[in-house]
Amino acid sequence: MYSEKVMEHFNNPRNVGEIKDADAVGEVGNPVCGDIIKLYLKIKDDTIEDIKFKTFGCGAAVATSSMVTELVKGKKIDEALKVSKETVAEALDGLPSNKMHCSNLAADALHKAIKSYNKKD
Amino acid sequence: MYSEKVMEHFNNPRNVGEIKDADAVGEVGNPVCGDIIKLYLKIKDDTIEDIKFKTFGCGAAVATSSMVTELVKGKKIDEALKVSKETVAEALDGLPSNKMHCSNLAADALHKAIKSYNKKD
Numbered sequence: 001m002y003s004e005k006v007m008e009h010f011n012n013p014r015n016v017g018e019i020k021d022a023d024a025v026g027e028v029g030n031p032v033c034g035d036i037i038k039l040y041l042k043i044k045d046d047t048i049e050d051i052k053f054k055t056f057g058c059g060a061a062v063a064t065s066s067m068v069t070e071l072v073k074g075k076k077i078d079e080a081l082k083v084s085k086e087t088v089a090e091a092l093d094g095l096p097s098n099k100m101h102c103s104n105l106a107a108d109a110l111h112k113a114i115k116s117y118n119k120k121d
Numbered sequence: 122m123y124s125e126k127v128m129e130h131f132n133n134p135r136n137v138g139e140i141k142d143a144d145a146v147g148e149v150g151n152p153v154c155g156d157i158i159k160l161y162l163k164i165k166d167d168t169i170e171d172i173k174f175k176t177f178g179c180g181a182a183v184a185t186s187s188m189v190t191e192l193v194k195g196k197k198i199d200e201a202l203k204v205s206k207e208t209v210a211e212a213l214d215g216l217p218s219n220k221m222h223c224s225n226l227a228a229d230a231l232h233k234a235i236k237s238y239n240k241k242d
């Protein structure tokens with residue numbers, strides 16, 4: 001059901017945790033199961049210097065969050081905004097369709113965080 | 122939303138993994154989100170000598186599975202059968218009602234595993 005890459009990120013998730021003095025935070029809830037993903041970004045000179053995530057969600061939520069943090073760490077925020085649900089799913093060699101609700105959360109949280117950061121300027 | 126005990130078991134789950142030569146296996150699926158919990162039991166002289174779980178499910182599924190393994194490890198199987206969803210929820214100082222679908226999986230998987238073992242005799 002899950003690709004090797006999904007299982008690898010699930011069993012060994014990257015960048016789990018909180019950033020206490022985060023410059024931007026994005027939180028998104030899964031309407032199906034009620035689970036939440038929270039992304040914390042540390043931004044300097046429009047670059048994502050650090051990013052961490054927290055979720056009580058399922059394996060698909062964990063694996064996609066982990067992948068999102070890897071994809072955008074060190075990137076300019078306008079580059080990071082180009083990372084979509086599709087980018088994440090591709091980077092993970094696909095995701096089961098019945099887990100789409102869970103898999104979209106991470107990219108949504110990323111976009112939400114960056115938008116709230118841009119508004120602050 | 123979650124008790125300290127739930128968070129503690131979620132962040133530091135006990136007995137995660139598989140038992141290759143398990144004497145009994147119980148698998149249960151979550152009708153809401155499609156996730157699965159699998160429990161592996163090693164039984165000797167009607168005693169649960171070892172127990173491990175695997176799940177791709179959410180934090181509530183992880184925490185309740187972890188608690189179930191702790192509650193029944195070393196117990197006689199007829200004692201273990203007395204461990205219900207309510208026992209598990211109590212041991213975790215309560216569970217959110219919107220997570221009941223996820224939280225009941227572990228006790229269900231335990232009962233399923235023991236019943237399949239008893240049938241083999």
Ligand code: FES
Binds near residue numbers: 033101
């Ligand atoms: S089932 Fe809740 S995030 Fe996937």
